[in-house]
Amino acid sequence: MQIAVIGAGAVGCYYGAKLLRAGHDVTLVGRQAHVDAINARGLHFESAEFTGFVPARATTDVASLTPPDLVLFAVKSGDTDSTAATLKPVLKADTIVLSLQNGVDNPQRLRAILSQPVIAAAVYVAAEMPGAGHIKHNGRGELIIGASPQSEALAKLMSDAGVPTAIADDIDAVQWSKLINNCAYNALSAVAGIAYGEMFKVDGVPDIVTNAVTECLAVARACGVSLPADLLDKTLGLAASMPFQQSSTSQDLARGQPSEIDFLNGFIVRKGAEHGIPTPTNHALQVMVKLVERSGSRRS
Known part of the structure; x- marks a missing residue:
């Protein structure tokens, strides 16, 4: 082929x-x-x-x-x-x-x-x-x-x-589940240049991930997407299954390339605004990555 x-x-x-x-x-x-x-x-x-x-x-x-x-x-x-x-x-x-x-x-x-x-x-x-x-x-x-x-x-x-x-x-539900994983992990991994396992050793990270996922779930419901009830637990458990992985966003920033953050957390922020749903954690994660992009501080 x-x-x-x-x-x-x-x-x-x-x-x-x-x-x-x-x-x-x-x-x-x-x-x-x-x-x-x-x-x-x-x-x-x-x-x-x-x-x-x-x-x-x-x-x-x-x-x-x-x-x-x-x-x-x-x-x-x-x-x-x-x-x-x-x-x-x-x-x-x-x-x-x-x-x-x-x-x-x-x-x-x-x-x-x-x-x-x-x-x-x-x-x-x-x-x-x-x-x-x-x-x-x-x-x-x-x-x-x-x-x-x-x-x-x-x-x-x-x-x-x-x-x-x-x-x-229902590929939409599958893709939204993956999007939510990315919203939870990508920005945090990218800003610090750190793998998932080490990321979760920092106090407060599980709380930030929980807040980001909770906002994403509210936006998904408003968009008519039905997601698994245990998605938050599965998302929190992802770090243990991929402890040495850095996010694709982290890899982008290290290479000095534009990230996809506007299509990850930024997508949730836009859809939240359309439906009147506050998304402060996702907005903060989006802005953090944009700041690192602008500074070039992660560039190898």
Whole structure:
């Protein structure tokens, strides 16, 4: 199968590497430094099951792609619209676009631009890019995708490549649950440059997480989204299951890249304002990250 990974960062490179190792024809589209490293020596894939270089093809130019059968769309939320517009002329009528992005509104934004099938996904992988063309897998890796006529075949393809993939009838609830996890953890991890396990050793962090989640749940209810009753407990327990993981927002700030905070806590703040729901904790977390972005104090 001809597959394009649009946004070859930690998430895109992890799933791209899994598909490459399963024998698929994968092209990675990413930043120049990563592209140069991958084309020179392959994708450096580091995980518990395999460490080595995976032969791969990479480019910075979406327009140069052979029309793919499947797109793994993994760009940052702020780049969704512009990247989709660039991608549109390259796609076949039946190309499947799988959104592997944070937040909850990217699939809708993609569907407004593309006529191809767009499938939403919730991504559960701990991964990072320690250097150019180097993906390090720290744990998990499963996907939950939305129901569609193409979803069973897609789930089989991903599962056969070693990516546990389930289909959810209510993908909105799944994505909102993931969004709430991100709202609880990403900003705190990012501002301190600290992993989840160490973060929870600081007095007051569980209280901040609880307040952020409580606000998110109120906003979700106002938006008509039904979420599990134990979501707060599960969110508080996430640090124990991923103690060494830093958030994607933390990784963005360390690399001097714009974060997605406006599409995480900022999304909750906007939706809260629409529905008259106060979201002071999420607003404070959003502003904290924006301050660190402005100062550049986390840049490596």
